[in-house]
């Protein structure tokens with residue numbers, strides 16, 4: 001396959017996903033792949049093993065399962081499968097993705113309470129402790145790691161310690177962080193952690209994955225509230241049939257993901273990728289501050305995955321024009337999502353490098369003339 005003749009992308013995706021991928025990841029999809037034979041199943045097993053190894057070296061105690069759909073499908077699969085009848089979920093939302101966990105529980109008619117710390121603050125650990133002490137009916141606690149709404153990185157290790165102090169099942173939505181920061185499942189002590197193909201592993205959209213304690217997953221047998229989103233059954237089939245998916249698998253996306261995992265290794269693993277994303281973030285923030293922009297979050301709460309900036313105060317500014325101007329210069333940014341402030345977001349993840357961030361800052365400087 002002559003991948004050199006593929007047309008270049010006209011812009012970089014500086015979004016929380018889908019994000020910019022390499023040509024070679026895209027090239028993996030440029031043919032028909034069969035889905036049921038041993039070649040493919042072995043590749044699925046390799047992906048599963050590698051995913052587990054990214055999160056822990058205790059691979060006998062943990063396992064991973066792939067699930068069709070976007071990341072939300074996987075979050076819903078966990079909530080709908082892990083909560084037994086009569087179970088009760090405590091969610092710790094501080095943004096739209098935390099709210100979505102609550103929405104999933106309500107839709108599935110699962111008893112759910114939540115401690116909302118607001119979009120600009122991390123979860124309140126004392127309140128978490130007090131809630132778990134007061135409400136013995138709570139069986140599961142769920143939190144988002146990198147809250148993509150703002151870019152806040154929530155302290156999952158500290159939360160995990162409290163949750164496990166009360167012996168509850170711990171669920172982490174690490175959708176936009178997994179693969180871009182070192183996470184040790186033992187240290188976080190979480191039972192289920194979830195991410196998807198099109199975030200920091202730098203694959204394309206089409207499936208998500210859950211890494212779970214084997215015991216926690218085995219305890220879910222027969223509990224699912226959905227056939228297609230039965231996480232236990234999906235795992236059980238993949239495990240017993242050595243890489244087989246229930247129902248049509250996103251074959252091409254899995255091939256692309258397999259290539260993306262290889263490229264993650266070639267880059268030097270999570271540590272090296274984290275360093276690149278951190279450098280992207282550092283250059284972006286320093287450059288934007290020089291231009292007069294203010295970050296929504298204080299640095300202490302800010303993760304290195306996506307950064308929110310307050311909109312310029314000029315009455316001439318509007319996001320759509322700003323977006324279009326940057327797009328013609330080769331950068332796609334993201335609208336804000338916080339309810340209390342006007343902001344926009346710029347992603348630091350994907351096949352994006354410090355030199356791209358330097359070019360972006362220059363493009364922003366040029367685009368600014370129209371409202372200055």
Ligand SMILES: *Cc1c(COP(=O)(O)O)cnc(C)c1O
Nearest residue numbers: 070071072097146148173175176
């Ligand atoms: C991307 C993302 C999701 C999943 O969103 P989908 O649109 O379903 O892929 C969930 N949680 C967080 C924190 C995310 O960044």
